[in-house]
Amino acid sequence: MNILRRLNNPVLFNEWKMRMRSGRSPWMIFSYLLILGGITLFYIFLETDGGTYYNPNDTRELFMMLSILQLGMIVFVVPGLTSGAISGERERQTLSILLTTNVSATRLILGKWLSSLSFMTFLVFATIPLYAIVFLYGGISPVQVVKVFGFYLITMFGIGSIGVLLSTLIKRTGISTVVTYAIVFGYSIGTMVLAEIIREFIRYQRRMGNLPSSTNSDWTDIIYSLNPLFAILHIFEEGPTNNVGLRYGTWFPAIDPFWYYVIFFGMVTVVCLLLAIYAIHPVRPRLFRAARKEK
């Protein structure tokens, strides 16, 4: 009952309504499909040399390419969708009215977050026909497909929540968008570079004999598994990520690195949303007020 009440979120419904009415949405869907479909079809065309024959062994490659491309699109589009969620409302001068209504901060933030992400989900679902073409050729495990879509979802959640948080903290949408992109790309490239540095460092120390050759390199694997690109590659058993904990038996649970990614992004989501909920109200609830006075 309570859950149903919570889902009954006017902010969310209103966003859906307005999103579907805006003239921009059809164009976004169109361009999204054009880019993703264009590249995929072009790739198929190249692989088949323009002919009709297609080697089923190459399907895996095609599916991988499509999945990574889609990930790239998600990473690129979600910041744009979410980083104006609250600041846009502020700039439109509708936020103050909304804050004087009964709508709770939680409902407001969740409504904004969910509405942006549901549009992204919609875009991803709109590309299913493309996957159908790929599946036509066969040779893909259903588990991988489920994993890839789960991976998209949690990535969207994480990046989306960062966008919403920055949109709450930063008054201007322009700046909030730039910062969100900077953080997302900085994170993607940063984890890659960091993992490489640690790996090289361990390798160097081993060569110098400072470390036994059995030294634990789980840290690099963990960092690799938190990088979106390497994480998705790992779903296809590609890329540098190893299964953490398997080789050295450390205290890191020996689970599929996929779950490390899911847990980490899940935590990012929860933390960012909670911070956004806390930050949005100009006058804080009593609990925090009392705590501050005691200082």
Add this chain to the structure above:
Amino acid sequence: MIRIQDLRKRYGKMEALKGLTLEIEKGTVFGFVGPNGAGKSTTMSILATLLEPTSGKAYVGGYEVTERPKEVRKLIGYMPDFFGVYDNLTAEEYLDFYGANYDIPLAERKQIIPQLLELVNLTHKRDAYVDSLSRGMKQRLGLARCLVHNPEVLILDEPASGLDPRARIELREILKELRDMGKTIIISSHILPELAEMCDVIGIVEEGNLVAFGRVDEIYTKMQEKKLLRIRLLDRIEETMEHLRQQPTIAGVTQEGNWIAVGFTGDDQQQVELFRDLAVSGYPVAAFNEDQGDLEEIFLEITKGVGS
């Protein structure tokens, strides 16, 4: 209904409110007057739980605004000085959205919204997109929006600014209806005469201090006691002035070009007689005007030193 005690708000080094104290009774229409930058919007934002005061207390319906913001929000309908609307919604959907935000059930909203549109004369615009409405209509829709949850207190920040005279009159009519419904209304403006017509009580704020506070009807009574008459003459100005000075109902006579300004203390009947006397005596009177005087000046004179 509303009590403000020693309210202060500082923006950096700038002190926007310097210990404002004010009390507004239930059911009154309170006019909040002051020049731009006096602190009206700041006070109203604090009352609307949108801004935290640096110090001091503000109560709405007995609830302190920073301690019990949720309760306060249920009691108030707030209209900011500038507000935006959602482009892709119709007037009806706009009101429905805010109604839903107040957890009003759908069936009830379906009932209230036509009534609200009726109240603000926008029934014919029910299905029009909000951004296609004129400024006056948006303002009225905003007023309807303030009323969806039937609040006891309305906080309206300069609702008449930027409206043409016709739209102002429409707004004033709606406010009269709301007053008759027993709502407590705070309405701000930087023009006193504009508010004096529709308010019961006026408070004047300057640089974060309340400098005057009083009932409008008392002020009008005072104003009745002294009136400013202006008479335009074609000729014989000196002579006329001399003649006027001898009348018992006249307090002062000054010349302003072709016009003579006369401080008049008599009633309407005596005013008629004065006019007849001038005409009969053969003075070349071209115009005879009655001037309400500067309301603000009189107001400040009567209520001097209230806030300090």
